[in-house]
Structures are given as C-alpha cells and as structure tokens.
Amino acid sequence: MPRNPSTGVYSKPAGTTPSVGQVIDPVPWNALTTDLGNEITNSLPRDGSAPMVAPLKAASGTVSAPGVGFASVPQTGLYLKGGGLLGFTQNGVDVAFDHAMVYAAKSADYTAVASDDAAVHRFTAVATVTLTAAATLGANWHYTVIADGADVTIDANGAETIDGAATLVVPNGYSVFIICSGAAFFTNKVLTRLLAKAETTAVGSFIDGVLLSNNSGSPTTHVDFAAGSVRSGSSFVSNAASITKRINGTWAVGTGNGGLDTGSVGASATYFAYALRKDDDLSFDVVFSTSATIGGVNTTLLTGYTIVKQIGVVLTDATSLIRLFVMYPRDEYTFVTPVKDAVGVSISTTSNLTTLTVPNGVKSKAKLRFEFTSSATTNAALLSDPAQGILAAGIGDDGGNIGTIQVASGFAIGSQEIWTNTSRQIRRVAGASGSLWVWTDGFHFPCGRNA
Structure with missing residues (x-):
C-alpha cells in the first residue's frame, strides 16, 4: 500500500514516472491506477455520504486550536488534555463536564474518598461520614448524602469545616449536596432552607413527646428526655432519640453530660428544663435552670444555641437529690x-x-x-x-x-x-x-x- 498508515503520506509505486518517448510498462501503471482507486475509496467524502470504517485519528490539538474543530469557529471543538483526558473547548475556553453519577446504599460509617466524586450515597441506618482531607479531594469534588432511615453526621477532616462548622447532621428524610473548595467544604444550603422552612412559616407553641423520667441507672441525679418535637412560635427543634442530662454538673453538650446553666445543684430546689437547638446543625439538647422564664436562663455556656421552650421541671429534696417521679401526658407529675x-x-x-x-x-x-x-x-x-x-x-x-x-x-x-x-x-x-x-x-x- 503506497499510503503510509502512520503518516497518511501517499507515495507512487516505482516505475510510474515515465520520460518522453518511453514505452509505458502496463504493470506498474495498472498498479498505480488500482492504488489511486483504493485510496479514493478509503478517503472520507467531504459531503459525508459515506461513514468511517476505522477509528478517526485526529491531531491532539490545544484549548485554542482543538484537534477536531469547525471551519467557521476553529477554536471550538475537541482536544487532547494531559494524561490522555479528553478536553472540550468553546471559543478557546475549556469546558468541564461532570463525572457519571454513581449510586450506592450504605448502612454503616463510611469515609468518602476522591473516587466518590459525583457519588450519591443513601444511608439506611445511623452513620457518620468522614470526609478525606479537602486538599486531597481537591477543588470541585462533590458528593451527595441521603439520610433514609436515621440521622447521618458528616464529619470534616481534622480542623476543616462544613459551612463553617466541624460537623453537619443530615436528619432522617433529608439529603445534602457537599462541595469541596480544596481547603474546606460547603453545601448548597438546600438542607438549611428546608429545615428553616417549617420555622419561618409555622406559628403556635407545642411539645410532642419529650416526656421526662428519672434515669434508671442514676435516678436521683440524671433525667431522661424521650424523643419528640418542640415548637415555640417560629423556633422548632426535634430529637429522634432520647437523651440524658445530669443535674449535678454544669451544662455541656450531649447526652449524659451536665445540665445546669450555672452553679451547683441545691437542696429543695426547682429546676426548669429548656429545650435547646444548636444553630449550625439544628440538633437537640436540654439545659436546667432555676429561672422560671427563658429570659432568666444563664446563657454563658450556651453559645451557638437557641433556647426554644420550657419543657418540664424537676424538684430536689433536702439532700439535693432529685425527687423520684412519674410523668404522664398533659404535663402531669406524680411523686413516687x-x-x-x-x-x-x-x-x-x-x-x-x-x-x-x-x-x-x-x-x-x-x-x-x-x-x-x-x-x-x-x-x-x-x-x-x-x-x-x-x-x-x-x-x-x-x-x-x-x-x-x-x-x-x-x-x-x-x-x-x-x-x-x-x-x-x-x-x-x-x-x-x-x-x-x-x-x-x-x-x-x-x-x-x-x-
């Protein structure tokens, strides 16, 4: 075949360049005409009347001069990026396309890695998703988490943050889209808006559940708060599982920790319980105070929290221990x-x-x-x-x-x-x-x- 398959350059067969007066040998000339016919057949018609029968090999090109372009707009087309990646350019500007979305169901803790870019993970049980370092994941890495069965906690790497906070809780029934900047993580704020929607449009005040009871293990110092929801005007908070707070210690976030807004537990005292909502992730907690009103609660330890509503009360005896009680619906208490x-x-x-x-x-x-x-x-x-x-x-x-x-x-x-x-x-x-x-x-x- 006279055409070089690597370069595409055509070379005439030997013996097909005659001189004046030379008798033409039909053998090489017949080979020439056969080759020319074959090469014309193998050439792609400009009018597109015939398709390619083998892969089209284009020039690598650049972002400003793509290997496959258009006569009227030569700076728009396809080119080969470094690492064998395909590039798309419009008027000399690179155009990025997303990875194919990959769905997977999860039922346990998980660490999100670079290959999870554009992934959608649906969690069917309580789980913590730990994010790999932002610098490792790189700018533009993105990830979707669906909480479908229980709350899911998103935990940023080390001191890194999500929307400025160390963690983000995705309540059961909600989802969140996370984006990496290369140094931190952000969301598209849809979750925040959905959770805030009920607050800004709702009125009234109520408590659904959240009944108080003496803790079975430490009944005279610890109080359990059952699952439920609390609203006061436009402020709303909900807890999917019961939590425990102790009355013989100053307030600290989380179940099992101290609950007093200030000071130490007193004898024959009254302690009012208030539902708290954490401002950054809307999680639930409780604080005890001797104040009968929200305005009198000491908020020194409650930075980043909103006091939603008073939800109950416990009394101590002369020895500073909680009087054992049974709480019934409609805010009724009976001493044991x-x-x-x-x-x-x-x-x-x-x-x-x-x-x-x-x-x-x-x-x-x-x-x-x-x-x-x-x-x-x-x-x-x-x-x-x-x-x-x-x-x-x-x-x-x-x-x-x-x-x-x-x-x-x-x-x-x-x-x-x-x-x-x-x-x-x-x-x-x-x-x-x-x-x-x-x-x-x-x-x-x-x-x-x-x-």
Whole structure:
C-alpha cells in the first residue's frame, strides 16, 4: 500500500514516472491506477455520504486550536488534555463536564474518598461520614448524602469545616449536596432552607413527646428526655432519640453530660428544663435552670444555641437529690413517694397560707390529699386557690372540702387538685379550730403538651 498508515503520506509505486518517448510498462501503471482507486475509496467524502470504517485519528490539538474543530469557529471543538483526558473547548475556553453519577446504599460509617466524586450515597441506618482531607479531594469534588432511615453526621477532616462548622447532621428524610473548595467544604444550603422552612412559616407553641423520667441507672441525679418535637412560635427543634442530662454538673453538650446553666445543684430546689437547638446543625439538647422564664436562663455556656421552650421541671429534696417521679401526658407529675407537707398544722377561722412541694416561681395545680381533726362538732375545713382571696369555711359561708366532723376530735378526709400561687402556697381556713395534715401526691405544670 503506497499510503503510509502512520503518516497518511501517499507515495507512487516505482516505475510510474515515465520520460518522453518511453514505452509505458502496463504493470506498474495498472498498479498505480488500482492504488489511486483504493485510496479514493478509503478517503472520507467531504459531503459525508459515506461513514468511517476505522477509528478517526485526529491531531491532539490545544484549548485554542482543538484537534477536531469547525471551519467557521476553529477554536471550538475537541482536544487532547494531559494524561490522555479528553478536553472540550468553546471559543478557546475549556469546558468541564461532570463525572457519571454513581449510586450506592450504605448502612454503616463510611469515609468518602476522591473516587466518590459525583457519588450519591443513601444511608439506611445511623452513620457518620468522614470526609478525606479537602486538599486531597481537591477543588470541585462533590458528593451527595441521603439520610433514609436515621440521622447521618458528616464529619470534616481534622480542623476543616462544613459551612463553617466541624460537623453537619443530615436528619432522617433529608439529603445534602457537599462541595469541596480544596481547603474546606460547603453545601448548597438546600438542607438549611428546608429545615428553616417549617420555622419561618409555622406559628403556635407545642411539645410532642419529650416526656421526662428519672434515669434508671442514676435516678436521683440524671433525667431522661424521650424523643419528640418542640415548637415555640417560629423556633422548632426535634430529637429522634432520647437523651440524658445530669443535674449535678454544669451544662455541656450531649447526652449524659451536665445540665445546669450555672452553679451547683441545691437542696429543695426547682429546676426548669429548656429545650435547646444548636444553630449550625439544628440538633437537640436540654439545659436546667432555676429561672422560671427563658429570659432568666444563664446563657454563658450556651453559645451557638437557641433556647426554644420550657419543657418540664424537676424538684430536689433536702439532700439535693432529685425527687423520684412519674410523668404522664398533659404535663402531669406524680411523686413516687407522697410528700407530707403539713403535719398537725393549726387551722382556724383565720385564713393562712400553706406551702407545698411543687415548682417554685410559677403557678401549678397541686394534687392533694388532706386530713382534718377538731374538738368541735359539725366543723369543716376549706383549702383553696389563693387567687380566690380570703374565704370562710362552713355551710353558711364558702363551704368546705374536708368533710364535716360529727364527733368531737374525730377525723375527716378529702382530696382535691388546687392551684397554687407562685410561692407554692394554698390557703387554709376552718369553721373552728383544729389540726390539718396535707399530702402532696404531685402536680400539673403546664408546658404545652396536649397528649
């Protein structure tokens, strides 16, 4: 074949360059015409009427002069990059194309590496995704995580960050698109906007779940908070699993750690529990405070957190240990051991206040049982909400709620749920002098649970 297959240069067969007067030998001339016919057949028609029958070998080209270009726009086309990579150029400017997307399901912790560029990983269980160093992954590396079964934590390498934070939590049912700059990681903010959407458009205040209970292992120092959701106005936080906070230590992030906003645990004290939301990843935590209002909570230790709502209360006894309790739906608490708040206290026609073991600084509805004795017959006693003012006991006045003694020095019993004032007190009065015993079984402290 006279055409060089490597260079494409055609060379005539020998004996096909005659001189004047020379008799032409038909053998080489017939070979020449046969070669010319073959080469014309093997040439690609300019009108595109015939296809290639072997690979087309183009020049390597450059970004400004591609190996395959266009007559009208010679700087647009294909060229060969370094490392055997195909390049695309438009008007002399390189055009980048993404890798093919690769999907995989995961059910355990995973380390994302350079080959996961453009990958989509769906996690079906609790997992932590550790990112390889940003410098190793390089600029433009990108990765998608879908949380489909449990929360997934994205953990940047070393001191590197994701959107400025060390970690990012992808709640169950959400996904996130992560981009590497070569030095740090960023998201497209869609996750943040989705999580914020419910807050900015919702109103109202409620608590769904998050019931309090004494921890089974350390019931007098640790409190468990069940899974659930909390909203106050436009602020919302949710926890998928229960967490534990201890009352005998200052606050530190995470389950099992201290919960006090400041100071140390006190005797016969009231500690209000507040739901916290971490600003960067919207995760849930709890802080205890003696303040009955959010405004009074000491926030020194709570940098980066928003106090969402008060969610419950625990009381300590005279030895600074948590009183054992059972919490029921609709914010109802019952002490495991009833508290005897009055023992033979004098009661008479003069109205006085009795202090109970209920939350301090707020009004609550005490769950009470009481017993009354008097040397006077047909005598009754009346326990009441201080907000009603000073009442008088007796059938001719404001009645009674501890029965009517028919025999001198006899006993009468009763029970009732009565609202207190903010100093934990109710009023007591009788139709005649006597003695009073009061047992506090628990209380209702409304925080916003409807079930």
